[in-house]
Amino acid sequence: MVVDNKATITYVQLLKEDLVIMRMVPNDGPVPDYKAGQFITLGLPNPAEGGKIVRRAYSIASHPENRDYIEIVIRWVRKPLPGRLTTQIFNAKEGDEILWLKPTGRALLINEELPNGEKDTRRIICIGGGTGLAPFVSFAQHFHDTNDKREIIILHGASYIDELSYKDLLTNLENESIERGKDEWNFKYRAAISRPQEWFNRSWAGQVGRVETFLRPRDGGMSPLEELIGDKITKENTMLYVCGWQGTIDGVMDFLKPLGFATEHDKREDGSFEVKYESYG
Ligand SMILES: Cc1cc2nc3c(=O)[nH]c(=O)nc-3n(C[C@H](O)[C@H](O)[C@H](O)COP(=O)(O)OP(=O)(O)OC[C@H]3O[C@@H](n4cnc5c(N)ncnc54)[C@H](O)[C@@H]3O)c2cc1C
Ligand SMILES: NC(=O)c1ccc[n+]([C@@H]2O[C@H](COP(=O)([O-])OP(=O)(O)OC[C@H]3O[C@@H](n4cnc5c(N)ncnc54)[C@H](OP(=O)(O)O)[C@@H]3O)[C@@H](O)[C@H]2O)c1
Numbered sequence: 001m002v003v004d005n006k007a008t009i010t011y012v013q014l015l016k017e018d019l020v021i022m023r024m025v026p027n028d029g030p031v032p033d034y035k036a037g038q039f040i041t042l043g044l045p046n047p048a049e050g051g052k053i054v055r056r057a058y059s060i061a062s063h064p065e066n067r068d069y070i071e072i073v074i075r076w077v078r079k080p081l082p083g084r085l086t087t088q089i090f091n092a093k094e095g096d097e098i099l100w101l102k103p104t105g106r107a108l109l110i111n112e113e114l115p116n117g118e119k120d121t122r123r124i125i126c127i128g129g130g131t132g133l134a135p136f137v138s139f140a141q142h143f144h145d146t147n148d149k150r151e152i153i154i155l156h157g158a159s160y161i162d163e164l165s166y167k168d169l170l171t172n173l174e175n176e177s178i179e180r181g182k183d184e185w186n187f188k189y190r191a192a193i194s195r196p197q198e199w200f201n202r203s204w205a206g207q208v209g210r211v212e213t214f215l216r217p218r219d220g221g222m223s224p225l226e227e228l229i230g231d232k233i234t235k236e237n238t239m240l241y242v243c244g245w246q247g248t249i250d251g252v253m254d255f256l257k258p259l260g261f262a263t264e265h266d267k268r269e270d271g272s273f274e275v276k277y278e279s280y281g
Helices: 130-145 167-180 211-215 224-229 246-259
Strands: 005-016 019-026 039-046 052-059 070-075 097-104 123-129 152-158 187-193 238-244 275-279
Touching: 019 097, 039 070, 052 070, 052 097, 052 130, 070 130, 123 130, 123 211, 123 246, 130 152, 130 167, 130 187, 130 238, 152 211, 152 224, 167 187, 187 211, 187 224, 211 224, 211 246, 238 246, 246 275
Parallel strands: 123 152, 123 238, 152 187, 238 275
Antiparallel strands: 005 019, 005 097, 019 070, 039 052, 039 097
């Protein structure tokens, strides 16, 4: 039988009517141990189902070194029918109780070693669609707090500018990288807005289109991503992590496969790969 733990919601930041950042603190004992890239299972009893507990997975946006709370970012699923758990979560308030099961998940664990046992020092590129940014917010803060010197670039795709959920935090991390120098902290963050024609997005001056367009070469030359990092990405120098809709994963692989990149799911006989992903599907 599954035994749920209890936590208290301590912080609710509604970014828009269907997007929320939430923090929770376990009622009994410390924040559980977890690794950057993992998800936690949350649950609430559903009155419409006779109090049956509905449980769902949520990527953890906070980082393992943060022992104060677990943070998540949640989309309220409205169509075609209101989601069973997210509708309840969007009615929850600071001080309310929520159930949780311990963090788990292997798909987006940070790769530390190459198949030959050498340390993996390749540049890291994280591509997050919508709330699929969450595991990479954890990556960035984890790398920062553990003084990891690897180069890390986060690309976020959203339909609307008010869905750039961690713009402040990630911009501050990039500014710190500029101030300290890339030998100390090597971080960049860029976003793409996929509905630039909409009035609400009229102030957007950055990349337009879905997030995978960062990988599309311009006129046979460098892609916007390669222009940003000032280097060609190859399977020898780059490791990618992708989280989002299956269409985002497929779109990214459409650009990477011709360059010889392989996913962990399709790793080569020698155990090598350059892409890890977790899809919404
Ligand atoms: C590893 C992992 C990590 C995740 N991380 C996050 C995260 O960080 N943030 C986040 O927001 N989400 C995340 N999710 C998604 C999350 O787990 C839930 O799937 C999501 O929140 C929807 O849950 P729900 O109970 O509200 O919707 P559900 O009730 O499960 O509904 C799901 C879909 O089915 C439709 N539906 C429901 N009932 C019917 C019906 N009778 N007929 C037709 N359609 C129906 C709903 O409209 C909706 O589109 C993650 C999922 C996984 C697997
Ligand atoms: N790890 C997981 O499994 C996980 C993690 C987080 C969220 N989720 C679940 O995923 C659902 C939606 O997430 P969201 O609201 O964060 O995403 P979203 O805001 O709807 O979309 C994010 C970006 O992805 C693009 N997109 C939409 N559909 C696409 C497709 N089929 N192929 C390629 N790109 C696509 C959007 O472009 P357009 O503007 O063109 O639509 C937008 O730029 C939610 O139900 C959430 O619960 C799952």
